Amino acid sequence: MSQYHYSPLSSPRDSIRLLRLMPHEDETADIQCELFEYSLQNSCKGTHPYDALSYVWGDPYEKLPIFIHGHSFHVTVNLRAALSHLRNHSIERILWVDAICIHQENLEEKENQIQAMAKIYGQANRVVVWLGEAADDSDLAFEEIRVAGHKKATNSLGSKRIQQAVLALLQRPWFRRIWILQEVAAARHVLILCGFKKIDGYAFCLGVDSLKNIYEARQDLQGLIRSVTYLIREAIFRPDYLTGNSGQSSLDICPLGELIDMYHAHGATKRHDKVYALLGMSSDDLSKVDLLPDYRVPWEKLFQRLAKYLLPKNISVETWADKEIAVIKSKGCILGKISSVRSNIGWNGGQDVDVISRNISGAPGLTGEWSSHWTLHPSAKSIMIGDVICYLQGASKPTIVRVCKDYWAIVIIAATPPHTIRMRNEDVEFPFFLQLAKLRTRNLQFIWNWENSLWKLQGQEEYEESEVCLDKVLSSWNSALVLGDLEEYKRAEEKFREAMEGYEMVFGKENIHDTVAERLPLADGADLDLMNSRYSRPSRPPLSWAAERGHKAVVELLLRTEKANVNLEDMDGQTPLSLAAVGGHLAIVERLLQEKAKVNPAAGYFVRTALQAAAGGGHLAVVEAAAPRKGRGQ
Known part of the structure; x- marks a missing residue:
C-alpha cells in the first residue's frame, strides 16, 4: 500500500491540520483517519471542537502503521496505542496530534507550527494527556x-503496593518531557488517560497533592510533579484568549x-527543544531575538545565543555540539553570600534565602554588614548555603553561582532581586545599591551545565592540554580573588596555591614567561595580602607564594x-624576601630589595632573616645581594 503524502497548508502561519479519527466497533481493527486543514485566524475567543493530545513519542525506531485517506502512515507504538484508546465505537473524533498534523520533514512548516503551539493547545476544547498503557498497577494508582x-485522606502510606503503584505512575516519561509543560500550561481543561482509566486533570492534581508523603522524599520527583500539577490545576482559571508580545502567541x-532555570533538566529528543519548548510560555518579547525555532541553527550556536540573551551580549561564551554545557567569561562583581535557605511551601518549590555581605562590594558607602531576604523562583538546581550572588556587567538580573572544586557553577542564571536591601538599619533600593557595588569588578568564569554528569574543564577535547591547564590556572586565580572578597581567606589561599602550582606544571618552575604572567586577571581593589579580622597576618599571601617558587614574572x-606589601609576614613570620632567599632566587631578591624590602625585619625567635636563610642554603650570591649597605632598608 502506498505511503501518505502531505498537501501543503494554504496559510502556514494561520492554519493547522486536524485529524479525524474514524470510529470502529472492533478495538483490534486498523486505525483509519483523515486529515483536513483548519484555520485559527481570528479565533482568539473561545475554544474549538478538537482535542489536543499530550503524550511521549516513544522509541522512534519502533513504529506501527495507521491509515490516512487509505494510505499507510507509520507512527510510534505509544501513539498507536493512544489513538486506539481514543477511538470511539460509533462517533468520529477530531484531534490535533503533533506527529501527524505537522509535516515533520518540512522544517519551515515545523518551525511555523511550533510558534503556534501555545495557541493550538490553548484553543483546543481540552488537552488529553496520554500516560501510556496500563502497567505496574496503574489502575490501582489511578x-x-x-x-x-x-476524601483528602487515605491509608496509602500503610500499603506498600499502593505506594509503589503511585510512584511508578508519577515516574512515567510524560512527566519529564519538556514539551508537555507548554501543552498543559495552555490548556483550559485537562483529561488524563492511562490504559482504559481516565480522570479529570483537576481531580488528579488534588489527589496527587494529598499523596505527597509518598514522593516528597524524592527531591527530583517532587519538583517535577509539583510544577506539572500546578500548571494542570490552573487550567480551569485561564481566560478564553491568549496574550502575546508583538503578535506572537504567548502564555x-x-x-x-526563569523558565530555563526551572525546566532545563527536562528531557527532549532534540537539544534545540529545551529552548524552543519554553518560548511560548515566556513573558519576554522575543520577536526580535534570534531564538525563534530554526533547526538549521547548530545547537552550540543556539546555546550561545541563549546565554547572550539572558546575560550581557559582551560576555565570552564557549559551547560544544555534543554537550549541554557553556563556559562563560565576563566582568562582574560579588553582591553577597547566601547564609540560610528555607523551602517555599508553595506549589513551585521555590526557596526563600537570606543574603549577607561584609562590605563585599568594596564601596566606601557600604561599610559594614548588609543583609536582605530574597524569594527565588524554583530551579532545577537547589540553592545551598554558601552559594554566591554576583552581578555581570550589563546584565538585567544577578546570577547565583556555586564554588566547586575546579570551577564556578551557575545555579540560577537570572535571579530576581528584592526591591530593597537592609543596610545599617536603613532600606536601600536595589538599583542604588547596585550602582555602589559596581565599584569593584572581577574577571569571572562560570560553567553553565545542563547535563546530569559532572563535567570538568580537563574533559574538553577541543583544548590542547597546555591550554586546559592554563585556563584552569586563570580560573583558580580569579576564584582566589573572589573568595577574598567573600572573606573566605583560607580557601582563597588554596586557590592561589593551585594557580602557582598550575603554572609550574605547564611551563616549568623556571620558565614562566612574562607574556603568560600578564594574563593573570588582577582587578582593581584586589586584596593581594588576604588580610582578615581573625588573624593579624595571612598564612601565605600571593606575593610570598610567587617569591618562594621563583616566579619572577x-x-x-x-x-x-x-x-x-613586600614586608608582610605570613603566619610563620616569613616575608617574601626571606622566602625568596631560602630558594636562592637572586633576581627576585634583587627586585624586592628595589621595593625597599627589609632584610632584617623584627622576626620571631624561630624565624630566620633573609641573610640567615640564604646563608643556610649556601646561596652566596643572594647573601651578597642582601647584605646591608648604606641606604638600604634594614
Whole structure:
C-alpha cells in the first residue's frame, strides 16, 4: 500500500491540520483517519471542537502503521496505542496530534507550527494527556489518586503496593518531557488517560497533592510533579484568549530566564527543544531575538545565543555540539553570600534565602554588614548555603553561582532581586545599591551545565592540554580573588596555591614567561595580602607564594599593582624576601630589595632573616645581594 503524502497548508502561519479519527466497533481493527486543514485566524475567543493530545513519542525506531485517506502512515507504538484508546465505537473524533498534523520533514512548516503551539493547545476544547498503557498497577494508582482527591485522606502510606503503584505512575516519561509543560500550561481543561482509566486533570492534581508523603522524599520527583500539577490545576482559571508580545502567541507565564532555570533538566529528543519548548510560555518579547525555532541553527550556536540573551551580549561564551554545557567569561562583581535557605511551601518549590555581605562590594558607602531576604523562583538546581550572588556587567538580573572544586557553577542564571536591601538599619533600593557595588569588578568564569554528569574543564577535547591547564590556572586565580572578597581567606589561599602550582606544571618552575604572567586577571581593589579580622597576618599571601617558587614574572606583576606589601609576614613570620632567599632566587631578591624590602625585619625567635636563610642554603650570591649597605632598608 502506498505511503501518505502531505498537501501543503494554504496559510502556514494561520492554519493547522486536524485529524479525524474514524470510529470502529472492533478495538483490534486498523486505525483509519483523515486529515483536513483548519484555520485559527481570528479565533482568539473561545475554544474549538478538537482535542489536543499530550503524550511521549516513544522509541522512534519502533513504529506501527495507521491509515490516512487509505494510505499507510507509520507512527510510534505509544501513539498507536493512544489513538486506539481514543477511538470511539460509533462517533468520529477530531484531534490535533503533533506527529501527524505537522509535516515533520518540512522544517519551515515545523518551525511555523511550533510558534503556534501555545495557541493550538490553548484553543483546543481540552488537552488529553496520554500516560501510556496500563502497567505496574496503574489502575490501582489511578483509583487511589481519585479517592485521595475526594476524601483528602487515605491509608496509602500503610500499603506498600499502593505506594509503589503511585510512584511508578508519577515516574512515567510524560512527566519529564519538556514539551508537555507548554501543552498543559495552555490548556483550559485537562483529561488524563492511562490504559482504559481516565480522570479529570483537576481531580488528579488534588489527589496527587494529598499523596505527597509518598514522593516528597524524592527531591527530583517532587519538583517535577509539583510544577506539572500546578500548571494542570490552573487550567480551569485561564481566560478564553491568549496574550502575546508583538503578535506572537504567548502564555505570558514568566521571563525566559526563569523558565530555563526551572525546566532545563527536562528531557527532549532534540537539544534545540529545551529552548524552543519554553518560548511560548515566556513573558519576554522575543520577536526580535534570534531564538525563534530554526533547526538549521547548530545547537552550540543556539546555546550561545541563549546565554547572550539572558546575560550581557559582551560576555565570552564557549559551547560544544555534543554537550549541554557553556563556559562563560565576563566582568562582574560579588553582591553577597547566601547564609540560610528555607523551602517555599508553595506549589513551585521555590526557596526563600537570606543574603549577607561584609562590605563585599568594596564601596566606601557600604561599610559594614548588609543583609536582605530574597524569594527565588524554583530551579532545577537547589540553592545551598554558601552559594554566591554576583552581578555581570550589563546584565538585567544577578546570577547565583556555586564554588566547586575546579570551577564556578551557575545555579540560577537570572535571579530576581528584592526591591530593597537592609543596610545599617536603613532600606536601600536595589538599583542604588547596585550602582555602589559596581565599584569593584572581577574577571569571572562560570560553567553553565545542563547535563546530569559532572563535567570538568580537563574533559574538553577541543583544548590542547597546555591550554586546559592554563585556563584552569586563570580560573583558580580569579576564584582566589573572589573568595577574598567573600572573606573566605583560607580557601582563597588554596586557590592561589593551585594557580602557582598550575603554572609550574605547564611551563616549568623556571620558565614562566612574562607574556603568560600578564594574563593573570588582577582587578582593581584586589586584596593581594588576604588580610582578615581573625588573624593579624595571612598564612601565605600571593606575593610570598610567587617569591618562594621563583616566579619572577608573577612577582613583577604583583609589584606593579602597588597593592602587595613586600614586608608582610605570613603566619610563620616569613616575608617574601626571606622566602625568596631560602630558594636562592637572586633576581627576585634583587627586585624586592628595589621595593625597599627589609632584610632584617623584627622576626620571631624561630624565624630566620633573609641573610640567615640564604646563608643556610649556601646561596652566596643572594647573601651578597642582601647584605646591608648604606641606604638600604634594614
